[in-house]
Amino acid sequence: MQLIQLIIDGVASGCIYGLVALGFVLIYKATETINFAQGDILMLGAFVAYSLIGILGMDYLTGFALTVLIIAVFGFFLDAVVVRQIIGQPAFATVMLTIGLGFIFRGFASIYWGTDIFSFSTPFSGKITEFNGLIISYVNLSIIIGTAILMSALYFFFTFSKIGVAMRASSENQLAAYYMGIPVKFIFSLIWSISAGVAAVAGVLLAPITLVDTSISLIGLKAFAAAVLGGFGSIPGAIVGGIIIGIVEQLCGTYENYLFEGVREISAYLVLILTLIIYPRGLFSDKAEVKKV
Amino acid sequence: MRFIFKTKYSQDINIAKHNGDRFWYSLLILIMAALPLVLDDFYLGEISYICILSIAGIGLMILSGYTGLASLGHAAFLGVGAYTHAFLLTNGIPFYASIPIVIVVSFLVGAAIGIPILRLTGMYLAIATLALGFIAEHVFIKWEHFTGGNRGLPVPQPEFLGMSFFDSVFFYYVCLVFLIAAMFAAINILRSPTGRAFVAIRDSEIAAQSLGVNLGLYKALSFAISGAFTGLAGALLAHYIGYLAPDIFNIFLSLTLLLLIVVGGMGSLHGTVFGAIFVGFLPQLIAICRDYLPSSIGSQPGLEPMLFGLILVFFILYEPLGIYGRWMKIKLFFELFPTYKRQTFKKQKVFTKSDRV
Numbered sequence: 157m158q159l160i161q162l163i164i165d166g167v168a169s170g171c172i173y174g175l176v177a178l179g180f181v182l183i184y185k186a187t188e189t190i191n192f193a194q195g196d197i198l199m200l201g202a203f204v205a206y207s208l209i210g211i212l213g214m215d216y217l218t219g220f221a222l223t224v225l226i227i228a229v230f231g232f233f234l235d236a237v238v239v240r241q242i243i244g245q246p247a248f249a250t251v252m253l254t255i256g257l258g259f260i261f262r263g264f265a266s267i268y269w270g271t272d273i274f275s276f277s278t279p280f281s282g283k284i285t286e287f288n289g290l291i292i293s294y295v296n297l298s299i300i301i302g303t304a305i306l307m308s309a310l311y312f313f314f315t316f317s318k319i320g321v322a323m324r325a326s327s328e329n330q331l332a333a334y335y336m337g338i339p340v341k342f343i344f345s346l347i348w349s350i351s352a353g354v355a356a357v358a359g360v361l362l363a364p365i366t367l368v369d370t371s372i373s374l375i376g377l378k379a380f381a382a383a384v385l386g387g388f389g390s391i392p393g394a395i396v397g398g399i400i401i402g403i404v405e406q407l408c409g410t411y412e413n414y415l416f417e418g419v420r421e422i423s424a425y426l427v428l429i430l431t432l433i434i435y436p437r438g439l440f441s442d443k444a445e446v447k448k449v
Numbered sequence: 450m451r452f453i454f455k456t457k458y459s460q461d462i463n464i465a466k467h468n469g470d471r472f473w474y475s476l477l478i479l480i481m482a483a484l485p486l487v488l489d490d491f492y493l494g495e496i497s498y499i500c501i502l503s504i505a506g507i508g509l510m511i512l513s514g515y516t517g518l519a520s521l522g523h524a525a526f527l528g529v530g531a532y533t534h535a536f537l538l539t540n541g542i543p544f545y546a547s548i549p550i551v552i553v554v555s556f557l558v559g560a561a562i563g564i565p566i567l568r569l570t571g572m573y574l575a576i577a578t579l580a581l582g583f584i585a586e587h588v589f590i591k592w593e594h595f596t597g598g599n600r601g602l603p604v605p606q607p608e609f610l611g612m613s614f615f616d617s618v619f620f621y622y623v624c625l626v627f628l629i630a631a632m633f634a635a636i637n638i639l640r641s642p643t644g645r646a647f648v649a650i651r652d653s654e655i656a657a658q659s660l661g662v663n664l665g666l667y668k669a670l671s672f673a674i675s676g677a678f679t680g681l682a683g684a685l686l687a688h689y690i691g692y693l694a695p696d697i698f699n700i701f702l703s704l705t706l707l708l709l710i711v712v713g714g715m716g717s718l719h720g721t722v723f724g725a726i727f728v729g730f731l732p733q734l735i736a737i738c739r740d741y742l743p744s745s746i747g748s749q750p751g752l753e754p755m756l757f758g759l760i761l762v763f764f765i766l767y768e769p770l771g772i773y774g775r776w777m778k779i780k781l782f783f784e785l786f787p788t789y790k791r792q793t794f795k796k797q798k799v800f801t802k803s804d805r806v
Contacts, residue, residue, distance in 0.1 A: 190572045241766055248519045249765055251575050252711055255521075255704060256761030263755025271750060370751075377583070380576045388573075422587045425580035432577050433565045 161290055162406045168296035169365075170402020171303040173424075174395035175358035176379035177386065178310075179351040181394045184383075185327045186347045189239070189250040193258035194355055195376015200261055201227045201356030202368045203269050210276030224356045231352025235345040258373065266370050274368040281364055295364045302361050306354065307395060314391075323347055381428035387438025396439065401427060451784070464636055481625055490617040494689075497617070499722075499729040500624035501685045504631045506709045506721035508678030513707070514716040515639060516671040517651030519575040522582025523706050526676045528589055528698035530555050530683025531604075532596050535693055538605040548684060555680020556673045563672030564665075582703050589695035601694040604687045624685055631678055635718055638674060647671050651716075708757065712764050714773030723772040731757075 179194045191197075204226055209219035238257065242249050280294035314320040326333040326343045334340045359372070366372050382401045386393025401424050409420035419426075431438065453460070453467055465471045485493060509523050533554050537547040566577045589596050596602055606615055613619065638644050646667045649657035658664055687693060705728055713724025735753055742752075768775055774794075782789045 184572075190576070238762070238766070245769070246517065247572055247575075248513065248517070248715075249769065251519055251521070251572070252707060253762060253765045255707075256758040256765065259704075259754045259758025260762065261758075263751040263753070263758060266751030267755065377579065380579070384573070384576060416591075418587060418591050422584050425583050428580045429566070429577060429584070432569055432573060436569060436573065 157289060158410075162410055163403055164290065164292060165296065166403030166406035167399050168299045168402070169405065170382075170399035171299050171395070172358050172362050172375065172398070173379045173382040173401050174398025175303060175306070175354055175361075176376055177383035177394035177398050178391060179355045179358075180379065180383045181386075181389060181391055182347055182351045182354070185389050185391075186323065187243070187344055189247075190254070191348075191351065192251060192254040192376070193261060194351070194379065195373040196258040196261040196265075197227060197231065197352050197355040198359040198362070198375060199265060199370060199373040200230070201359030202363045202372060203265050203274075204356070205360045205363060206269070206274045206276050206368045209278075210274060216277075216279055220357075220360050223360055224353045227356035227359075228349040228353035230349075232345045232349035234352070235348035236341075239348070240341065240344070258376075262370050262373055271370065276363065276368075278364050299361045302357065303395065306357055310350075310354075310391070319343070319346065378424040381424040381431075384428055384436075385431050385438055387440045390438070390440035393438060393440030462640060464640075478629065482622075485618045485621060493617045493621045495729060497621045497624040498689055499725045500621075500628040501682050501689060502706075502709060502725035502728055503628055503722050504685065505679050505682035505706055506713065506725050507631050507635045507718065508675045508680075508682065509706050510710050510713075510716075510718065510721050511635060511638070511647070511678065512671055512675035514710055514720070515644065515651060516647040516668065518668060518671065519578070519707075520672075520675070520703075521575050521579040521700070521707065522585065522703050523578075523675075523679055524698040524700070524702035525582050525585030526555055526559065526679035527683035527686060527702065528585060528695075529558050529676075530680030531687035531690075531693055531698070532589065532602065532683075533680070534684035534687050535602050535604045536595060538607060539602075544607055548681065551680050551684045552677045555683070556677040558680075559673035559676025560669055562676075563669040579700070582700055586695060586699055589698060596693070596695065599695065601692050603692050604690070606688065606691070620688065627681065627685060631681065632718060635678070639718075643667070643670065704757075708761055710771075711761065712771050714771030715769070717771075717773045719776075720771050720773040723776075727772065 176194055176198055179197070180190060183189060183191050201223055205219055205223040208214045208222055209216060212219075214222070234257070239250075239253065242253055278295070278298075280298045283294040285292050285294065285297070314324060322333070322338045323343055323346070325336065326338055326340050327347075330340055333343075358375075362372065362375070378401065379398065382398035383394050384397070385400060386395070386397030404427055405420060405423050408423040412419055451467065451469070455461070465474065484496065488496070505523070505527060508526065509520065512518050512520055512523075530551050534547055534551045537550060538544070542550070562581060566574065566581070569577055590598055592598075593600075606613060639647070646657065646662045649660065649662055650664060650667060650671075654664060690697065709724035709728045710720065711724070712727050713722070714720030735756055738756065739752065764771060770777070778794055781793065
């Protein structure tokens with residue numbers, strides 16, 4: 157029973173990793189760049205939600221929606237103004253650029269909001285439900301349900317909406333999409349905005365657990381493990397990878413005595429390295445295989 | 450404009466291409482050697498630190514600037530070097546024996562890490578090195594027998610050539626000699642077939658492979674050589690800091706090294722020195738900025754990462770070749786004086802190159 161309890165907790169934190177990883181995957185699929193600032197966008201989302209809900213006293217759902225909207229618009233302009241300029245440069249340039257952007261966001265957050273730890277009240281805070289002896293907190297439940305809703309919304313968006321199909325086409329082949337009359341640049345900015353919006357959702361859902369401060373941007377680094385495990389470039393893979401990482405982390409934390417001390421903090425990175433060494437394609441990779449030497 | 454009249458084939462591989470180079474670099478070394486006569490201990494300490502950063506920068510430059518492999522965890526090598534050095538000195542190994550051991554150990558660690566993860570390319574490599582950096586930091590904390598864990602590890606300051614490392618003039622000379630030696634070694638590695646293979650890999654892996662470059666071997670070699678230089682810098686850094694704590698070798702240090710090579714100029718050894726000077730004086734620069742900003746912003750701790758990020762973004766977007774690139778442009782302007790064309794360095798329009806096959 158304890159095992160099931162651990163797995164449920166792991167799934168909840170794994171959903172957050174999965175959502176952040178989803179942001180990586182969306183951008184990677186479209187533009188073949190990796191946004192190292194994803195975790196920092198998540199942090200901005202949490203801070204904006206704190207401002208709207210905690211300070212301005214908005215209703216939770218309104219504040220949530222407004223936060224996602226603000227961050228999505230921010231993501232759109234981030235691509236349109238800054239990131240687009242280095243298209244075609246070596247991968248290294250993008251890595252450095254997004255790392256630099258991440259530092260700017262973190263610095264901005266700690267200047268504007270300060271370095272204290274904040275929290276805001278949510279409808280889920282402190283409530284738990286019991287089910288066959290399992291204790292599930294409403295916060296974890298909200299994360300799991302929120303992820304499920306977001307995933308199905310994205311699924312329908314990419315499968316049935318015209319813009320969603322255009323996005324898939326641009327990811328598949330930029331030039332061909334351009335010939336078909338798809339405004340590729342605009343679509344890419346839109347993908348950045350969706351990715352930023354997803355990160356904001358993750359940030360707001362996460363806020364009741366970790367509270368809001370600048371250090372939550374480190375989640376972005378653990379989410380790399382999720383994205384790689386799921387096979388970079390696969391949307392369901394990102395979520396499944398995230399959930400696996402979340403469960404592994406919980407299990408490592410509990411059975412630390414049988415392994416070695418402090419294994420919990422680096423378990424995500426160990427999974428990442430092992431995946432890259434043993435099976436770099438990842439679990440759900442599409443046809444794009446990692447080039448091997 | 451200077452034209453070099455070549456009369457021998459051997460001229461092609463000269464380190465200094467003409468007498469002007471010879472003159473200016475000799476003058477530079479002389480001035481550096483004479484600095485302790487003029488400067489006080491504080492500035493000598495700063496310049497020693499810049500020398501150490503330059504050596505670490507050479508290491509990362511060989512990997513990132515010349516072989517085109519990004520590493521976001523290079524502080525791990527600094528840590529390996531520093532801890533190995535301190536451990537050896539604590540166990541009574543003399544300085545002159547410890548340094549070569551440190552270099553060999555860092556080389557081997559680089560090779561050991563490089564062989565499995567260098568099958569990856571581009572983004573995957575960056576992510577993997579980032580993860581390795583975290584794991585290394587964690588190992589430094591938990592392997593208490595070797596590193597002293599969170600309590601830290603005092604670095605012994607032994608006598609060397611009858612002098613103490615506490616003497617800042619002596620330490621300055623040690624750092625300077627190591628920098629010159631490292632620079633000389635790097636120049637020679639880079640103009641050897643090995644170095645040419647590195648550059649070929651950077652410019653096109655497929656072309657390099659077609660010409661018979663063993664990609665796996667040379668990438669691992671690049672990682673190992675890079676590790677050796679950075680390990681050496683770590684050993685000197687251990688003396689500079691005096692007391693090792695695991696959180697020194699964190700991701701921020703790795704990113705500072707990356708900032709160093711980006712600001713200095715990717716793909717040039719001059720750039721490592723320029724970048725090291727920049728990074729070395731960055732704290733002072735930030736302190737000056739703090740004075741000019743209104744105190745509500747100036748006193749914030751968030752200012753440092755923010756400026757760090759702004760500088761990085763600025764250089765990537767507007768001066769991708771860094772300070773050295775800017776210097777080349779200025780030099781060319783004067784060489785070509787009335788006929789300089791701005792278009793010479795115009796960024797070419799490029800399309801995204803796909804990693805997908």
